[in-house]
Amino acid sequence: MSVDNRRVRSSAPPVRANGRDDPGNDAATGKKESAAAARPVRRRPKNRRAQIAAAAANAFGSLGYHGVSMEDIAGGLGISSAALYRHYPSKYALFQEESLRVGQAMAESVRLDADAAAAPPEQRLRTVLEALSAVTVANRASVALVRWEGRYLEPADREIRDGQQNAVLEALGTQLAAYRPQLRGQDRQVLVVALLSVITSIADHHATLPTKALVGLLVSTAMDLAAVTLPEPGDVEPARPVEIPESFKHELLLRKGVELFHARGYPNVSVEDIATAAGLSAASAVYRFYRGKSDLLAAAFRRAAERVSSAIGPAVAGAAGPREALDSLIHQYVEGSFAERELTFVYYTEFQHVPAEERAALRNVQRLSVEEWARLVRQVRPELSGPQARFLVHAAFALVVDLGRAFGTVATASQERVALLMQTVLYGRPTH
Numbered sequence: 482m483s484v485d486n487r488r489v490r491s492s493a494p495p496v497r498a499n500g501r502d503d504p505g506n507d508a509a510t511g512k513k514e515s516a517a518a519a520r521p522v523r524r525r526p527k528n529r530r531a532q533i534a535a536a537a538a539n540a541f542g543s544l545g546y547h548g549v550s551m552e553d554i555a556g557g558l559g560i561s562s563a564a565l566y567r568h569y570p571s572k573y574a575l576f577q578e579e580s581l582r583v584g585q586a587m588a589e590s591v592r593l594d595a596d597a598a599a600a601p602p603e604q605r606l607r608t609v610l611e612a613l614s615a616v617t618v619a620n621r622a623s624v625a626l627v628r629w630e631g632r633y634l635e636p637a638d639r640e641i642r643d644g645q646q647n648a649v650l651e652a653l654g655t656q657l658a659a660y661r662p663q664l665r666g667q668d669r670q671v672l673v674v675a676l677l678s679v680i681t682s683i684a685d686h687h688a689t690l691p692t693k694a695l696v697g698l699l700v701s702t703a704m705d706l707a708a709v710t711l712p713e714p715g716d717v718e719p720a721r722p723v724e725i726p727e728s729f730k731h732e733l734l735l736r737k738g739v740e741l742f743h744a745r746g747y748p749n750v751s752v753e754d755i756a757t758a759a760g761l762s763a764a765s766a767v768y769r770f771y772r773g774k775s776d777l778l779a780a781a782f783r784r785a786a787e788r789v790s791s792a793i794g795p796a797v798a799g800a801a802g803p804r805e806a807l808d809s810l811i812h813q814y815v816e817g818s819f820a821e822r823e824l825t826f827v828y829y830t831e832f833q834h835v836p837a838e839e840r841a842a843l844r845n846v847q848r849l850s851v852e853e854w855a856r857l858v859r860q861v862r863p864e865l866s867g868p869q870a871r872f873l874v875h876a877a878f879a880l881v882v883d884l885g886r887a888f889g890t891v892a893t894a895s896q897e898r899v900a901l902l903m904q905t906v907l908y909g910r911p912t913h
Contacts, residue, residue: 529568530568532558533554533558533565533568533569533575534575534578534579534582535622536554536557536558537549537554537575537576537579538579538583538620538622538623538626539557539622540553540554540557541576541579541622541623541625541626541630542621542622542623542624542625542626542684543622543625543833544833545629545630545830545831545833545834546572546576546626546630546633547633547746547747547748547834548833548834549572550572551565551566551569551571551572551575554572554575573635576626576630576633576634577634577635577638579623579626580623580626580627580630580631580634580638580642581638581641581642581645582623583620583623583624583626583627584627584641584642584645584646585645586616586620587613587616587617587620587624587627587645587646587649588645588646588648588649590609590612590613590615590616591609591612591613591648591649591652591653592652593605593608593609602656602659602660603660605656605659605660606656606657606659606660606704606707607700607704609652609653609656610653610676610680610699610700610703610704611696611700613649613653613677613680614680614695614696614699614700614703615692615696617680617681617683617684617699618683618692618695618696618699619692621683621684622684624681624683624684625684625685627642627646627681627684628681628684628685629829629830631643632746633746649677650673650674650677653673653676653677654669654670654673657669657672657673657676657707660707661707661708667714667893668711670887670893671711671884671888671893671894671898671902672706672707672709672711674883674884674887674888675706675880675883675884675902676703676706676707677883678876678879678880678883678884679699679702679703679706679876679879679880679906680699680703681879682872682875682876682878682879682880683695683699683872683875685829685875685878685879686851686871686875688868688871688872688875689868690868690869690872694869695872698869698872698873702873702876702906704910705905705906705909705910706902706905706906708910709901709902709905709910711898711901712897712898712901714892714893714895714898730759730761730766730769730770731770731771733759733760734755734756734759734761734767734770734771734777735777735780735781735784737755737758737759738750738755738758738774738777738778738781739781739821739823739824739827740758740823741754741755741758742778742781742823742827742831743823743824743826743827746830746831747774747778747827747830747831747834748834750774751764751774752764752767752768752773752774755767755774755777775834775835775836776836778827778831778834778835779835779836779839779843781824781827781828782828782832782835782839782843783839783843784824785821785824785825785828786843786846786847786850787846788817789814789817789847789850790846790849790850792809792810792813792814793810793850793853793854796809796810796813797853797857802860803857803858803860803861804861804908806857807854807857807858807861807904807907808904810854810857811877811900811903811904811907812896812900814878814881814903815881815896815899815900815903816896818881818882818885819885819890819896819899822885822890825881825882825885826882826885826886829879829882851871851874851875852871854874855867855870855871855873855874856870858870858873858874858907861907861908862907862908862909873906873907874907876906877903877906877907880899880902880903880906881899881903884899884902
Protein backbone atom coordinates (compact mmCIF):
# COMPACT_ATOMS: atom_id res chain seq x y z
CA MET A 482 0.00 0.00 0.00
CA SER A 483 1.45 3.40 -0.98
CA VAL A 484 1.64 6.48 1.20
CA ASP A 485 -0.72 8.35 -1.17
CA ASN A 486 -3.42 5.70 -0.73
CA ARG A 487 -3.15 5.90 3.01
CA ARG A 488 -3.76 9.65 2.82
CA VAL A 489 -6.83 9.27 0.62
CA ARG A 490 -8.40 6.71 2.92
CA SER A 491 -7.88 8.82 6.04
CA SER A 492 -11.00 10.91 6.76
CA ALA A 493 -10.05 12.13 10.23
CA PRO A 494 -9.45 15.88 10.62
CA PRO A 495 -5.86 16.95 11.07
CA VAL A 496 -4.64 16.98 14.65
CA ARG A 497 -2.46 19.65 16.13
CA ALA A 498 1.01 18.75 17.31
CA ASN A 499 -0.14 18.88 20.94
CA GLY A 500 -3.20 16.70 20.19
CA ARG A 501 -5.64 19.01 22.02
CA ASP A 502 -8.25 18.90 19.25
CA ASP A 503 -8.89 15.18 20.04
CA PRO A 504 -9.00 14.30 23.73
CA GLY A 505 -8.88 10.58 22.96
CA ASN A 506 -5.94 10.93 20.68
CA ASP A 507 -3.35 10.94 23.44
CA ALA A 508 -4.44 7.51 24.66
CA ALA A 509 -4.62 6.06 21.14
CA THR A 510 -1.22 7.41 20.25
CA GLY A 511 0.23 6.06 23.49
CA LYS A 512 -1.07 2.58 22.72
CA LYS A 513 0.40 2.66 19.23
CA GLU A 514 3.75 3.85 20.52
CA SER A 515 3.78 1.12 23.18
CA ALA A 516 2.99 -1.53 20.58
CA ALA A 517 5.70 -0.23 18.29
CA ALA A 518 8.20 -0.24 21.15
CA ALA A 519 7.29 -3.81 22.06
CA ARG A 520 7.84 -5.02 18.49
CA PRO A 521 11.48 -6.07 17.98
CA VAL A 522 13.19 -4.18 15.20
CA ARG A 523 14.67 -6.63 12.71
CA ARG A 524 18.06 -5.42 11.66
CA ARG A 525 20.36 -7.14 9.22
CA PRO A 526 23.31 -8.56 11.20
CA LYS A 527 26.56 -6.74 10.54
CA ASN A 528 28.33 -10.09 10.18
CA ARG A 529 25.75 -11.65 7.85
CA ARG A 530 28.34 -12.34 5.15
CA ALA A 531 30.54 -14.18 7.66
CA GLN A 532 27.50 -16.16 8.86
CA ILE A 533 26.70 -17.17 5.30
CA ALA A 534 30.30 -18.24 4.65
CA ALA A 535 30.35 -20.36 7.83
CA ALA A 536 27.00 -22.00 7.03
CA ALA A 537 28.13 -22.72 3.47
CA ALA A 538 31.40 -24.22 4.69
CA ASN A 539 29.51 -26.60 7.00
CA ALA A 540 27.10 -27.56 4.23
CA PHE A 541 29.81 -28.09 1.60
CA GLY A 542 31.95 -30.01 4.08
CA SER A 543 29.09 -32.36 4.94
CA LEU A 544 27.37 -32.77 1.58
CA GLY A 545 29.98 -31.74 -0.96
CA TYR A 546 29.78 -28.93 -3.49
CA HIS A 547 27.21 -30.66 -5.70
CA GLY A 548 25.07 -31.78 -2.77
CA VAL A 549 24.23 -28.25 -1.61
CA SER A 550 21.95 -25.61 -3.10
CA MET A 551 21.64 -21.92 -2.32
CA GLU A 552 18.18 -22.68 -0.93
CA ASP A 553 19.73 -25.17 1.52
CA ILE A 554 22.19 -22.57 2.78
CA ALA A 555 19.52 -19.86 3.03
CA GLY A 556 17.13 -22.22 4.83
CA GLY A 557 19.80 -23.15 7.35
CA LEU A 558 20.26 -19.48 8.19
CA GLY A 559 16.55 -18.70 8.26
CA ILE A 560 16.80 -16.18 5.45
CA SER A 561 15.40 -16.03 1.94
CA SER A 562 17.32 -17.01 -1.16
CA ALA A 563 16.99 -13.42 -2.33
CA ALA A 564 18.76 -12.22 0.81
CA LEU A 565 21.53 -14.74 0.16
CA TYR A 566 21.99 -13.59 -3.42
CA ARG A 567 22.49 -10.02 -2.17
CA HIS A 568 25.79 -11.21 -0.71
CA TYR A 569 26.85 -13.91 -3.20
CA PRO A 570 25.83 -14.07 -6.86
CA SER A 571 26.04 -17.87 -7.05
CA LYS A 572 26.80 -21.06 -5.17
CA TYR A 573 30.15 -21.24 -6.91
CA ALA A 574 31.07 -17.77 -5.62
CA LEU A 575 30.47 -19.00 -2.07
CA PHE A 576 32.41 -22.20 -2.68
CA GLN A 577 35.32 -20.42 -4.34
CA GLU A 578 35.63 -17.73 -1.68
CA GLU A 579 35.60 -20.13 1.24
CA SER A 580 37.93 -22.66 -0.42
CA LEU A 581 40.55 -20.03 -1.18
CA ARG A 582 40.09 -18.26 2.14
CA VAL A 583 40.93 -21.33 4.19
CA GLY A 584 43.71 -22.28 1.79
CA GLN A 585 45.24 -18.83 2.27
CA ALA A 586 44.84 -19.07 6.05
CA MET A 587 46.76 -22.35 6.03
CA ALA A 588 49.49 -20.89 3.81
CA GLU A 589 49.89 -17.86 6.04
CA SER A 590 50.01 -19.96 9.22
CA VAL A 591 53.30 -21.62 8.24
CA ARG A 592 55.19 -18.34 7.80
CA LEU A 593 57.57 -17.73 10.68
CA ASP A 594 58.12 -14.27 12.12
CA ALA A 595 61.64 -13.03 12.82
CA ASP A 596 61.75 -14.29 16.42
CA ALA A 597 60.44 -17.76 15.54
CA ALA A 598 62.80 -18.02 12.55
CA ALA A 599 65.77 -17.58 14.88
CA ALA A 600 64.78 -20.54 17.09
CA PRO A 601 66.49 -23.97 16.94
CA PRO A 602 65.31 -26.28 14.09
CA GLU A 603 63.16 -28.57 16.23
CA GLN A 604 61.37 -25.60 17.79
CA ARG A 605 60.81 -24.02 14.37
CA LEU A 606 59.21 -27.21 13.08
CA ARG A 607 57.03 -27.48 16.16
CA THR A 608 55.98 -23.83 15.87
CA VAL A 609 54.92 -24.31 12.24
CA LEU A 610 53.00 -27.49 13.12
CA GLU A 611 51.25 -25.77 16.03
CA ALA A 612 50.18 -22.80 13.88
CA LEU A 613 48.98 -25.01 11.03
CA SER A 614 47.09 -27.28 13.46
CA ALA A 615 45.42 -24.32 15.17
CA VAL A 616 44.23 -22.87 11.84
CA THR A 617 43.02 -26.28 10.68
CA VAL A 618 41.04 -26.89 13.87
CA ALA A 619 39.54 -23.38 13.71
CA ASN A 620 38.44 -23.99 10.10
CA ARG A 621 37.63 -27.69 10.39
CA ALA A 622 34.49 -27.65 8.24
CA SER A 623 36.15 -25.65 5.47
CA VAL A 624 39.27 -27.83 5.39
CA ALA A 625 37.12 -30.54 3.81
CA LEU A 626 36.82 -28.24 0.79
CA VAL A 627 40.59 -28.08 0.48
CA ARG A 628 41.00 -31.83 0.92
CA TRP A 629 38.28 -33.23 -1.30
CA GLU A 630 36.27 -30.64 -3.22
CA GLY A 631 39.06 -28.70 -4.91
CA ARG A 632 38.59 -30.58 -8.18
CA TYR A 633 35.33 -28.68 -8.67
CA LEU A 634 37.10 -25.33 -8.68
CA GLU A 635 37.48 -23.66 -12.04
CA PRO A 636 41.00 -23.95 -13.53
CA ALA A 637 42.22 -20.49 -12.51
CA ASP A 638 40.94 -20.95 -8.95
CA ARG A 639 42.35 -24.47 -8.78
CA GLU A 640 45.74 -23.05 -9.70
CA ILE A 641 45.52 -20.61 -6.80
CA ARG A 642 44.44 -23.39 -4.44
CA ASP A 643 47.31 -25.61 -5.59
CA GLY A 644 49.74 -22.74 -4.99
CA GLN A 645 48.44 -22.35 -1.45
CA GLN A 646 48.87 -26.05 -0.73
CA ASN A 647 52.33 -26.07 -2.25
CA ALA A 648 53.30 -23.18 0.01
CA VAL A 649 52.27 -25.27 3.03
CA LEU A 650 54.18 -28.33 1.81
CA GLU A 651 57.28 -26.27 0.99
CA ALA A 652 57.28 -24.64 4.42
CA LEU A 653 56.95 -28.02 6.14
CA GLY A 654 59.71 -29.39 3.91
CA THR A 655 62.05 -26.49 4.74
CA GLN A 656 61.61 -26.94 8.47
CA LEU A 657 61.89 -30.71 8.27
CA ALA A 658 65.11 -30.42 6.26
CA ALA A 659 66.58 -28.15 8.94
CA TYR A 660 65.44 -30.53 11.69
CA ARG A 661 66.82 -33.62 9.91
CA PRO A 662 69.51 -32.43 7.47
CA GLN A 663 70.61 -35.98 6.61
CA LEU A 664 67.14 -36.96 5.41
CA ARG A 665 66.99 -37.87 1.72
CA GLY A 666 64.84 -35.73 -0.52
CA GLN A 667 62.33 -38.46 -1.43
CA ASP A 668 61.97 -39.49 2.20
CA ARG A 669 61.39 -35.88 3.19
CA GLN A 670 58.64 -35.61 0.56
CA VAL A 671 56.86 -38.64 1.98
CA LEU A 672 57.07 -37.36 5.55
CA VAL A 673 55.86 -33.88 4.59
CA VAL A 674 52.74 -35.33 2.97
CA ALA A 675 52.25 -37.48 6.06
CA LEU A 676 52.50 -34.44 8.37
CA LEU A 677 49.88 -32.50 6.41
CA SER A 678 47.67 -35.58 6.14
CA VAL A 679 47.54 -36.13 9.90
CA ILE A 680 46.67 -32.52 10.59
CA THR A 681 43.98 -32.18 7.91
CA SER A 682 42.49 -35.63 8.59
CA ILE A 683 40.24 -34.02 11.21
CA ALA A 684 38.05 -32.85 8.32
CA ASP A 685 37.18 -36.47 7.47
CA HIS A 686 35.10 -37.25 10.56
CA HIS A 687 33.11 -35.73 13.42
CA ALA A 688 34.93 -36.98 16.52
CA THR A 689 35.42 -34.22 19.08
CA LEU A 690 38.11 -33.04 21.48
CA PRO A 691 38.68 -29.68 23.19
CA THR A 692 40.68 -27.38 20.93
CA LYS A 693 43.84 -27.26 23.06
CA ALA A 694 43.90 -31.04 23.49
CA LEU A 695 43.29 -31.63 19.80
CA VAL A 696 46.05 -29.26 18.67
CA GLY A 697 48.41 -30.93 21.14
CA LEU A 698 47.54 -34.38 19.83
CA LEU A 699 48.04 -33.35 16.19
CA VAL A 700 51.39 -31.71 16.89
CA SER A 701 52.76 -34.59 18.96
CA THR A 702 51.67 -37.10 16.30
CA ALA A 703 53.23 -35.01 13.53
CA MET A 704 56.47 -34.73 15.49
CA ASP A 705 56.49 -38.52 15.88
CA LEU A 706 56.18 -38.85 12.10
CA ALA A 707 58.92 -36.28 11.53
CA ALA A 708 61.34 -38.53 13.43
CA VAL A 709 60.60 -41.70 11.42
CA THR A 710 63.42 -43.44 9.56
CA LEU A 711 61.83 -44.96 6.48
CA PRO A 712 63.05 -48.29 5.10
CA GLU A 713 64.65 -48.45 1.68
CA PRO A 714 62.03 -48.06 -1.05
CA GLY A 715 62.77 -51.41 -2.74
CA ASP A 716 61.29 -52.58 -6.00
CA VAL A 717 57.58 -52.45 -6.66
CA GLU A 718 55.92 -54.93 -8.95
CA PRO A 719 53.09 -53.44 -10.98
CA ALA A 720 49.70 -54.60 -9.78
CA ARG A 721 48.16 -57.18 -12.03
CA PRO A 722 44.63 -56.31 -13.11
CA VAL A 723 42.07 -58.83 -11.94
CA GLU A 724 40.26 -60.36 -14.89
CA ILE A 725 36.48 -60.30 -14.58
CA PRO A 726 34.60 -62.99 -16.51
CA GLU A 727 32.08 -61.79 -19.06
CA SER A 728 29.27 -63.36 -17.06
CA PHE A 729 30.11 -61.17 -14.03
CA LYS A 730 28.64 -58.01 -15.49
CA HIS A 731 27.71 -56.65 -12.06
CA GLU A 732 31.38 -56.81 -11.02
CA LEU A 733 32.54 -55.16 -14.22
CA LEU A 734 29.99 -52.38 -13.83
CA LEU A 735 31.08 -51.87 -10.24
CA ARG A 736 34.73 -51.55 -11.19
CA LYS A 737 34.11 -49.24 -14.14
CA GLY A 738 31.73 -47.11 -12.12
CA VAL A 739 34.28 -46.63 -9.33
CA GLU A 740 37.02 -45.81 -11.85
CA LEU A 741 34.83 -43.14 -13.43
CA PHE A 742 33.74 -41.70 -10.05
CA HIS A 743 37.41 -41.48 -9.10
CA ALA A 744 38.44 -39.79 -12.34
CA ARG A 745 35.56 -37.34 -12.81
CA GLY A 746 33.61 -37.13 -9.58
CA TYR A 747 30.24 -38.80 -9.03
CA PRO A 748 28.07 -35.88 -10.24
CA ASN A 749 29.91 -35.80 -13.58
CA VAL A 750 29.33 -39.47 -14.43
CA SER A 751 26.15 -40.77 -16.07
CA VAL A 752 24.70 -44.26 -16.29
CA GLU A 753 25.43 -44.08 -20.02
CA ASP A 754 29.12 -43.43 -19.24
CA ILE A 755 29.27 -46.49 -17.00
CA ALA A 756 27.53 -48.68 -19.57
CA THR A 757 29.93 -47.59 -22.30
CA ALA A 758 32.99 -48.18 -20.10
CA ALA A 759 31.72 -51.69 -19.32
CA GLY A 760 31.14 -52.47 -23.00
CA LEU A 761 27.35 -52.58 -22.77
CA SER A 762 25.31 -51.51 -25.78
CA ALA A 763 22.83 -49.35 -23.86
CA ALA A 764 22.37 -47.72 -20.47
CA SER A 765 19.25 -49.82 -19.92
CA ALA A 766 21.50 -52.87 -19.51
CA VAL A 767 22.89 -51.37 -16.29
CA TYR A 768 19.45 -51.48 -14.71
CA ARG A 769 19.40 -55.25 -14.87
CA PHE A 770 22.06 -55.22 -12.15
CA TYR A 771 21.67 -51.90 -10.33
CA ARG A 772 18.73 -49.55 -9.81
CA GLY A 773 20.91 -46.61 -10.83
CA LYS A 774 24.35 -45.14 -10.32
CA SER A 775 23.59 -44.30 -6.67
CA ASP A 776 22.80 -47.98 -6.07
CA LEU A 777 26.10 -48.89 -7.71
CA LEU A 778 27.92 -46.38 -5.48
CA ALA A 779 26.27 -47.85 -2.39
CA ALA A 780 27.41 -51.33 -3.41
CA ALA A 781 30.98 -50.02 -3.71
CA PHE A 782 30.78 -48.44 -0.27
CA ARG A 783 29.43 -51.62 1.29
CA ARG A 784 32.37 -53.50 -0.15
CA ALA A 785 34.89 -50.99 1.21
CA ALA A 786 33.29 -50.96 4.66
CA GLU A 787 33.04 -54.73 4.85
CA ARG A 788 36.68 -55.11 3.82
CA VAL A 789 37.72 -53.23 6.95
CA SER A 790 35.13 -54.60 9.38
CA SER A 791 35.41 -58.25 8.37
CA ALA A 792 39.16 -58.27 9.06
CA ILE A 793 38.86 -57.31 12.72
CA GLY A 794 37.49 -60.54 14.21
CA PRO A 795 40.05 -62.92 12.62
CA ALA A 796 42.93 -60.53 13.37
CA VAL A 797 42.05 -60.31 17.06
CA ALA A 798 41.34 -64.04 17.37
CA GLY A 799 44.62 -65.02 15.73
CA ALA A 800 46.87 -62.59 17.62
CA ALA A 801 48.76 -63.01 20.87
CA GLY A 802 47.92 -59.45 21.93
CA PRO A 803 46.58 -56.06 20.82
CA ARG A 804 49.84 -54.94 19.17
CA GLU A 805 50.01 -58.04 17.02
CA ALA A 806 46.32 -57.72 16.13
CA LEU A 807 46.79 -54.10 15.10
CA ASP A 808 49.86 -54.93 13.04
CA SER A 809 47.82 -57.52 11.19
CA LEU A 810 44.97 -55.06 10.61
CA ILE A 811 47.36 -52.34 9.42
CA HIS A 812 48.98 -54.58 6.83
CA GLN A 813 45.61 -55.86 5.62
CA TYR A 814 44.26 -52.31 5.39
CA VAL A 815 47.26 -51.10 3.39
CA GLU A 816 47.22 -54.12 1.10
CA GLY A 817 43.50 -53.78 0.44
CA SER A 818 43.77 -50.04 -0.17
CA PHE A 819 46.66 -50.48 -2.60
CA ALA A 820 44.70 -53.15 -4.47
CA GLU A 821 41.66 -50.87 -4.81
CA ARG A 822 43.08 -47.35 -4.84
CA GLU A 823 40.16 -45.84 -6.73
CA LEU A 824 37.64 -47.30 -4.31
CA THR A 825 39.62 -46.01 -1.31
CA PHE A 826 39.58 -42.49 -2.77
CA VAL A 827 35.90 -42.62 -3.72
CA TYR A 828 35.04 -43.83 -0.22
CA TYR A 829 36.38 -40.55 1.15
CA THR A 830 35.02 -38.19 -1.48
CA GLU A 831 31.55 -39.37 -2.49
CA PHE A 832 29.81 -40.51 0.69
CA GLN A 833 27.22 -37.72 0.48
CA HIS A 834 25.92 -39.23 -2.77
CA VAL A 835 25.09 -42.60 -1.24
CA PRO A 836 21.30 -43.01 -0.91
CA ALA A 837 20.07 -41.70 2.42
CA GLU A 838 18.69 -45.08 3.48
CA GLU A 839 22.15 -46.61 3.10
CA ARG A 840 24.12 -43.90 4.87
CA ALA A 841 23.05 -44.74 8.40
CA ALA A 842 23.99 -48.41 8.02
CA LEU A 843 27.35 -47.54 6.44
CA ARG A 844 28.12 -44.97 9.13
CA ASN A 845 27.34 -47.55 11.78
CA VAL A 846 29.72 -50.09 10.22
CA GLN A 847 32.44 -47.46 9.98
CA ARG A 848 31.87 -46.29 13.54
CA LEU A 849 32.10 -49.82 14.91
CA SER A 850 35.29 -50.49 12.94
CA VAL A 851 36.92 -47.31 14.23
CA GLU A 852 35.84 -48.17 17.78
CA GLU A 853 37.45 -51.61 17.55
CA TRP A 854 40.69 -50.18 16.19
CA ALA A 855 40.64 -47.48 18.89
CA ARG A 856 40.05 -50.11 21.60
CA LEU A 857 43.16 -51.98 20.47
CA VAL A 858 45.15 -48.73 20.33
CA ARG A 859 44.23 -47.92 23.91
CA GLN A 860 45.35 -51.35 25.01
CA VAL A 861 48.74 -50.62 23.49
CA ARG A 862 48.75 -46.99 24.72
CA PRO A 863 46.62 -46.82 27.89
CA GLU A 864 47.53 -43.14 28.42
CA LEU A 865 45.22 -42.20 25.54
CA SER A 866 41.55 -41.33 26.01
CA GLY A 867 38.88 -42.85 23.80
CA PRO A 868 38.48 -39.69 21.68
CA GLN A 869 42.25 -39.36 21.26
CA ALA A 870 42.50 -42.94 20.04
CA ARG A 871 39.66 -42.38 17.56
CA PHE A 872 41.37 -39.30 16.13
CA LEU A 873 44.55 -41.32 15.65
CA VAL A 874 42.71 -44.14 13.89
CA HIS A 875 41.12 -41.69 11.47
CA ALA A 876 44.52 -40.06 10.91
CA ALA A 877 46.10 -43.45 10.15
CA PHE A 878 43.38 -44.24 7.62
CA ALA A 879 43.81 -40.83 5.97
CA LEU A 880 47.54 -41.42 5.49
CA VAL A 881 46.86 -44.25 3.08
CA VAL A 882 44.65 -42.29 0.71
CA ASP A 883 46.76 -39.12 0.91
CA LEU A 884 50.05 -40.88 0.18
CA GLY A 885 48.32 -42.76 -2.64
CA ARG A 886 47.10 -39.48 -4.12
CA ALA A 887 50.52 -37.88 -3.85
CA PHE A 888 52.75 -40.73 -5.04
CA GLY A 889 50.59 -43.33 -6.76
CA THR A 890 52.22 -46.74 -6.96
CA VAL A 891 55.87 -45.64 -6.99
CA ALA A 892 58.29 -47.18 -4.51
CA THR A 893 58.63 -43.87 -2.65
CA ALA A 894 55.33 -44.66 -0.91
CA SER A 895 55.46 -48.45 -0.91
CA GLN A 896 53.19 -50.60 1.23
CA GLU A 897 55.98 -51.23 3.75
CA ARG A 898 56.55 -47.50 4.19
CA VAL A 899 52.88 -46.64 4.47
CA ALA A 900 52.37 -49.40 7.04
CA LEU A 901 55.26 -48.04 9.13
CA LEU A 902 53.76 -44.56 9.07
CA MET A 903 50.38 -45.93 10.16
CA GLN A 904 52.08 -47.74 13.02
CA THR A 905 53.83 -44.54 14.05
CA VAL A 906 50.55 -42.62 14.14
CA LEU A 907 48.89 -45.29 16.27
CA TYR A 908 51.81 -46.33 18.53
CA GLY A 909 53.79 -43.09 18.77
CA ARG A 910 57.46 -42.47 18.04
CA PRO A 911 59.51 -45.66 17.65
CA THR A 912 61.72 -46.36 20.64
CA HIS A 913 64.50 -48.06 18.63
